Amino acid sequence: MPPHSPLPPPAALPIDEALPDLRAALQARGMAVLQAPPGAGKTTRVPLALLDWGMVQGRILMLEPRRLAARASAERMAATLGEEPGQTVGYRIRGESKVSRATKIEVVTEGILTRMLQSDPSLDGIGALIFDEFHERSLNADLGLALTLEIRAALRDDLLLIVMSATLDAAPVAALMGDAPLVTSAGRAFPVETRWLPRPLDARARLDGATAALVQQAVEDCPDGGVLVFLPGEGEIRRVESLLRNRLPAECDLRPLFGAMEFAAQRAALAPAPAGRRNIVLATSIAETSLTLPDIRVVVDAGRARRARFDAPSGMARLITERVTKAEAEQRRGRAGRVAPGICYRLWSKGEEGGLAPFPPAEIEAADLTALALELALWGSTDLPFLTPPHPGVLGEAQALLTQLQALDKGRITDHGRALAALPLHPRLGHMLLRAGGGAEAATLAALLAERDPLRSAPADLALRMAAIRDPARVARDTIHEPHRPTIERIRAEARRLERAVPAKPLGLSLAQLAALAYPDRVGLRRKGDAPRWVLSGGKGAAMAAGQPLSGARLLVATDLDGDLREADIRQAIPITEAELRAVHGDRIAWRDVCDWSKREGRVIARRQECFGALVLDDRHWTDAPPEARAMAAREGLRQIGLVWTPAARRLKARVDLCRRDGADLPDLSDEALLAGDALLPYLSGLKTEADLRNLDLLEPLRAHLGWEALQLLDRLTPAHFETPLGRRAPIDYDGEAPGIEVRLQEMFGVTIHPTVGPKRLPLRITLLSPGGKPVQVTSDLPGFWTNSYADVRRDMRGRYPRHPWPDDPREADPTTRTKPRGT
Incomplete structure (x- = not known):
């Protein structure tokens, strides 16, 4: 492409000094990451410089994260060339296009690049791609860059690629691009003084009132130039606007600026103030980058940003308001230094600044x-x-x-x-539109659900909102709710576009059926009880305030929820009949047999249920549930209440545990293993209640689980009893630190080898009892006891029990439990 005609000499901007390095990087590698602070001029200078250098074969495509920024930057570049948009510089955004065959620089929103890449991966006719404001890390920008890098590596190594950012940590981006050159522009054109609160804002203070007071202070302190106020959303903007009205000097004009405004109102906020007037622009984060707001000398930063958070398991998104990050605060601060030295007022103390996160999360980390x-x-x-x-x-x-x-x-x-x-729609809404066969009703509903609520203070009635779109004047007349006319006009325009996009073969579905097509996981069935609460087909819960028009609906479709992960609040919904639901989702409604343990009832329940997802539309007794199913349900009950061990069962388990510790190959009889396996199932099928389960004797199931061979091994290695020399069977206790028995001392006379148990022949812990049954000695070495301690015990016991034998050498004496005859 030959060089463009010489540009009129523009005012110098900081980016100008970095342009030679950018040109050299592109000549060497064909890629570059350009890092330039706010106000450096990269958005308008770089595309025109590329055009002027004559190094691009084809069109230059620049991506902007927002429609307003795309249109505004194209208009500024066109004005620099003394042209109207659509000539050398044009733009394409959703629903609007100003390009021609002469267009060489085309500014588009990021989603348009995705459509271009999907339809033509080679990007025929495009010679350079510029990702502007990449630090915003929108989902479309991340996807667009990933796709571009893949096609550049495979198909288009000649494609020039520039990623531009103001506050991004640029090194990882450069590494992702194969260690592309990193070009850095110097600081902003003019210095900006930062003023913090002397102390943190009182926790009870309202953000709106505190911001309005800080704006009044800034206007009083700085009598010249415009003031840009950053607020998290439209609601805060409207409230601050109301607080400031009639409280500012007469020359001040309040100018709201947010994405959902009509373009004419946005243009008014971006226009220079007339002579003798001052613009006080109340803006969302839309004003952080790209947009040029003339004559801004002061920034007032309320320190809050609104972000979407999506919870995948619930399928719900919610908007949260949180502190800005350091990167965002720096972006906002930089808006005050573009035309002259400026001042940035921050609604937080200097000490609080250290607690700010460095960067906001990428949309890919938090979005649907x-x-x-x-x-x-x-x-x-x-x-x-x-x-x-x-x-x-x-x-x-x-x-x-x-x-x-x-x-x-x-x-x-x-x-x-x-x-x-x-389709330019969320897949949910596109699915609804296509399955309904297009048509005005489905297109209008899709546009409504994709936009912000036109009746934000109204009850959760989707039909009322559709009525407001058809006839807002009637809704305003017949109800207390005033429709938001600009929102309704946007919905109508989008509906017309969607209606043209899908060939109309409408199936005549009701509004509720259309909603159920878009949200098959948000069909709600009212729970039992007086409170308006529903279980959703996706398994989550939802509720609404009592007394609303839909609070008594048995079935409804929730089209907007607040995203609460425990029980979401329904903001928009429409009732649906079971017949309507069956007509559109009959293929997903099926009978299932449920045999489970009811914790609430404390018993096994067996039901046949007709279900749509998590909804039970019909529920009947399952009278012939098989024993296997009942047994598995009873096992679940045992998991919840725990196994009840009889003494005999516990002794058996202790014997097995000892053998297992010593290496024997025997089954695990722990609670966890028994409840995870099938050993208990044959004994559970007839048990229905908690009382039945608590009365279950585990001894027989355990013996059956062990089997004959294991029981034989168990009896050999860890017998249940020790047979004394007199033939009496003394039970062995395996529950203690060591297996043990209790036996009268005289009953062990003549025993010279200590008894042992277990694979490792552990010595029994023998508690020797007096004739009166009291412990006199505990030993794990009976021969040692006879040799070392018996004499002391004999001396003490002879006086207490003179009629019992106390021989000098117990090793040679006969065991006995009898007393000596009187007189002997």
């Missing part, structure tokens, strides 16, 4: 991965060079949902999945 899983299936591989690989468990849950939506079959993408991937 269903759309990513579909893109990977369409690409045909999950083994891509991701900067942060997706968590295998979360990706697996996403693949399971896609299988449920018939987009995957045994891990491979289906024709239906390919059709879903072509």
Whole structure:
């Protein structure tokens, strides 16, 4: 491509000094990572410099994370060339395109690159790719870079690739790109003073009021230039706007700025203030990067960011508000130094700054991965060079949902999945739209569910929201709820686009059936009791406040939940009849036999249940449940209440345990092993209640489990009894530290070899008793006792028990339990 005509001399920006190094890196390697702080000018300078250098064969494609940034950066570059967007510089975003055959630089949102790569992996006609603001780590940017690196290695080694970021830890990105050159731009154009709170904000203080007070202070301290205020979301923006109205100097104009606003209102926030006026821009994180806000001299940072968190097992996402990270705070601070020296006010103390995380989490670590899983299936591989690989468990849950939506079959993408991937919708909503056969109703519902709630203060009634889209004036007149008109206009425009995208062959499904197609795992069946609580078909719980219009519904479809992992609050839902559910999901409703232990009832229950996922639509007694099933349910009951050991069973177990410790090959009779195996099952089938289980004598099951040969080995190695010289069977206690017996001392006369048990011939622990049955000596060495201690015992015992024999040499005496006749 020949060099572009000379550019009009622009004002110098910090990025200009880094451009020669960037050019050299691209000439040497064809890739580079460009790290430049906020305000350096990389977004508008680099694409135009590439064009001016004449080193790109084909179009230059620059990716932006947001539609507003894509449009604004294209307009700025076009203005630099003295043109309108759509000539040399154009843009493509969802629902809007300004490009022509003359376009050489095209700014697009990141999702558009994914569609381009999936339809044409060679990127024919594209000579350079620029990932702008990569530090935001959006899911589409991570996927786009991974796909680009793969096709560059396999098909397009001539493709120039630049990854640009303001605060990213750039070294890992450069390493991912094969140790691409890292080019760093110097600091911002003007210094920025940082002012912190003197002490941490009181925990009871409201963020809105504290931020409004800090804005008033900043306006008073700094009488010149615009003020940019960072807040976590639209709600906080509206509340701060209300607090500041009529409290600022007359020349101040409040300008909200967030992603869901109409473009005209966004443009007003980005426009320069008229002479003698000051813009006070109340913005979300949308203003952190890329956008140029003229004449901003002051930043007020409320120190909060709103992020999505997705819980894969529940399939629910929730928005959480948390502290900004150091990287985000630095991004925001940099907005004050673009046109002149500036000041950044932070709604936290300097001491608190050390506790901030360094970087925000990448979206791939916290987001719903269903759309990513579909893109990977369409690409045909999950083994891509991701900067942060997706968590295998979360990706697996996403693949399971896609299988449920018939987009995957045994891990491979289906024709239906390919059709879903072509739609600009979450796979849930695309599935609903396609299975319904398109049409206005399904397209409108898909657009509604993809947008923010147009009736945010209304009860959880999806039908009311659909009515508001059809006739907002009537809903406003007939209810106390005022529809949000800009949101409704966006939904209508998106619905028209979706209706055109799918050939219309509508099946005439009800609104509830459409919702059930999109959310087969969120069909709720009301639990017993007065409280409005439901179990969802996916297995989770949900609830809503009592007294709402839907609080009495037996069946409903929850289309929006707050993401609480214990019991989610239903924010949008629609009732559904069982007949409607069967009509769309009849192939997933099936009878199953359930024989289980009921902890609540304390007994085995046997039921035949007609189920849709976790929902039980019909429940009957299973009268002929097989004994095996009943036995397994009873075993589960034993797991919960624990085994009850009789003394005889415990003695048998102790004998086995001793042999096992000494190396004998005998079964494990621990509670865990018995409850994990099948040894007890033959004895459980007739036991139904907790009382039955507690009365189970384990001795017979244990003997049967051991078998004849093991019992013989056990009797030989660890006999249950010790036979005394008089033929009496003294039970051996195996529960103590060592196996032992209790026996009268005279009964052991004549024994000169100490008795032993077990494979290792452990000596029995013998407790020798007096004639009165009291212990007089404990020994594990009977011959030693006769030699060393018996004389002392004899001397003491003769006086107490004179009628009992106490021979001088017990080794030679006969055992006895009798007393001497009187007079002897």
